[in-house]
Amino acid sequence: MTTPGSGLPEDRSEELARQLNRECHCISIDADALRRELERDPENHDLYHSIIETRPYLFSASAVFVSRTDVERMAAVIRSIEEVVALPGYRETVLGWAPAIARSKKAAPAVVGETPVRLLLKRGKPNRCSRC
Secondary structure, three states, rough: OOOOOOOOOOOOOHHHHHHHHHHOOOOOEEEHHHHHHOOHHHHHOOOOOOOHHHHOOOOEEOOOOOOOHHHHHHHHHHHHHHHHHHOOOHHHHHHOOOOOOHHHOOOOOOOOOHHHHHEEEHHHHHOOOOOO
8 A cells, every 4th residue: 555646655653652562562672682772882891880879770671663754753852952952052061061071072973773673683583372
């Protein structure tokens, strides 16, 4: 089926995401892969342990499925925030009252897309229930 007038396949990801969230509770996150990825940067080697100690529920043990539209909306919000925080006036104002460490030039860009999901799903071949 195509989206009328576009010739493109209809986005059925919203319907699929709802169905998977309702029926599929069998895909788990690979905690070891998550730890390895977060510890990959030598300057942030203790990041994983810091997160686990201070925010133990930041990462879900199971997958949550989102539609393509939801991912696009989240990406748009992230882009907007990154554009605002890059404005010199915003930076001057915020850094004027922030601690010295906030003046560091090092910043991690936002990550939105499939790559983190593929990394964190167990070997890309998660155990699946009969409904998935």
